[in-house]
């Protein structure tokens with residue numbers, strides 16, 4: 502079987518179930534998008550429509566995930582929230598720009614565009630998201646008496 506474009510690695514796991522599941526979902530969506538870009542002739546109008554809808558779903562899933570993650574950071578008083586949010590906003594702006602380029606046919610959406618998104622995802626999860634988890638692990642019991650293990654089981658609500 503062919504190796505997926507982005508293969509989930511266990512060492513990317515942060516130990517926060519709610520966020521790990523959402524990160525795995527983002528990996529799935531990137532792989533779907535890659536299969537589509539590799540197999541379809543995205544210059545055709547109908548294929549372009551499908552590409553837009555796949556990219557929109559990546560945008561929506563990323564946006565919901567970022568909202569959930571930022572909500573958790575805010576609830577836990579994470580001091581790096583502002584910088585972290587900026588990284589999220591830049592990625593969303595980039596996805597919006599790709600959508601515009603596809604819609605206006607000003608720039609093709611290629612595997613190298615996807616490769617850049619893939620590297621963003623790996624880099625962000627293994628560095629920026631992990632910094633938040635490290636912060637949580639070093640916190641004494643939170644105001645509501647929770648330790649890291651209890652927080653890890655909380656389902657962040659995307660929405």
Ligand SMILES: [Fe+2]
Nearest residue numbers: 524570626630
């Ligand atoms: Fe994340």
Ligand SMILES: [Fe+2]
Nearest residue numbers: 570625629630
């Ligand atoms: Fe993040």
